[in-house]
Amino acid sequence: MPHITFKEGLPGIRGPMVFSPETSKPLGDLVQALLAGPHTLTPAEREMIATYVSSQNDCYYCQSCHGSTAAQHLGGSDADYALIARIKQNYEAAPISAKMKALLAIAGKVQRGGKYVTAADIERARQQNATDKEIHDTVLIAAAFCMFNRYVDGLGTWQPTDPEIYREIGQQTSQQGYVGRDYDKRLKAIEATQGKSHD
Amino acid sequence: MAHIRLLEGITGILGPMAFSPETSKPLNALAEVLLRGPNTLSSADREMIATYVSSQKDCYFCQHAHGAVAAYRLVEGTNFQNALRKALS
Numbered sequence: 001m002p003h004i005t006f007k008e009g010l011p012g013i014r015g016p017m018v019f020s021p022e023t024s025k026p027l028g029d030l031v032q033a034l035l036a037g038p039h040t041l042t043p044a045e046r047e048m049i050a051t052y053v054s055s056q057n058d059c060y061y062c063q064s065c066h067g068s069t070a071a072q073h074l075g076g077s078d079a080d081y082a083l084i085a086r087i088k089q090n091y092e093a094a095p096i097s098a099k100m101k102a103l104l105a106i107a108g109k110v111q112r113g114g115k116y117v118t119a120a121d122i123e124r125a126r127q128q129n130a131t132d133k134e135i136h137d138t139v140l141i142a143a144a145f146c147m148f149n150r151y152v153d154g155l156g157t158w159q160p161t162d163p164e165i166y167r168e169i170g171q172q173t174s175q176q177g178y179v180g181r182d183y184d185k186r187l188k189a190i191e192a193t194q195g196k197s198h199d
Numbered sequence: 200m201a202h203i204r205l206l207e208g209i210t211g212i213l214g215p216m217a218f219s220p221e222t223s224k225p226l227n228a229l230a231e232v233l234l235r236g237p238n239t240l241s242s243a244d245r246e247m248i249a250t251y252v253s254s255q256k257d258c259y260f261c262q263h264a265h266g267a268v269a270a271y272r273l274v275e276g277t278n279f280q281n282a283l284r285k286a287l288s
């Protein structure tokens with residue numbers, strides 16, 4: 001049960017986002033700029049970084065949502081979902097680019113603590129032609145998801161385990177992005193259809 | 200030395216903030232709401248939370264920047280502050 005009172009039926013970060021619109025606006029703008037804005041890394045690649053960090057932080061909701069969004073950006077097949085699972089388990093052995101492996105290594109260091117990032121980690125990424133912007137954004141995605149993960153778990157949010165819920169979230173997010181989504185309106189529509197609130 | 204090329208002479212988070220305006224805008228907006236926006240906790244109290252977490256994370260820049268703001272907010276509006284203003288005017 002959540003540590004404070006949220007509207008029922010809103011999974012994960014959506015409970016606190018609806019609870020606090022004044023903070024959800026800049027949080028939404030931040031994640032939109034990081035994961036969905038114009039970039040030399042694909043949305044799938046940036047979602048992989050968010051997913052890996054969330055997995056290292058053991059945040060079930062965030063790794064499931066962003067893992068599903070990454071898989072949907074790749075096409076949404078079972079193989080795409082299997083790739084995301086392999087990245088979480090051992091990205092060094094996963095069939096992704098050497099550049100992505102170097103960026104995930106940096107993200108993993110940031111997850112442990114910013115000071116763990118070494119000049120050698122940066123050099124490895126540069127060897128794979130990672131730009132300053134890509135390194136900057138990798139560090140900020142990793143840092144931001146440490147914040148999002150702690151926000152979601154620190155408030156004890158409801159995190160359903162049905163994979164279909166995350167498949168749907170991944171489909172919607174990969175198509176619509178993160179800004180201007182009215183989670184409260186969607187909840188009311190569900191309640192109207194079902195005649196009652198979720199538990 | 201910073202891991203990426205940032206403008207010289209700009210401290211802490213201000214370097215990456217200047218490097219990446221598209222992310223610094225929502226980050227600043229978030230900090231503004233959390234630490235300075237209308238709230239039942241005073242700005243000093245909220246800066247103390249930011250300072251304590253930064254200290255626990257051993258982030259030198261953040262704990263000093265927010266610690267200084269918290270200290271300023273604590274004396275702001277007090278008689279001490281007014282007395283100081285009067286003395287300096």
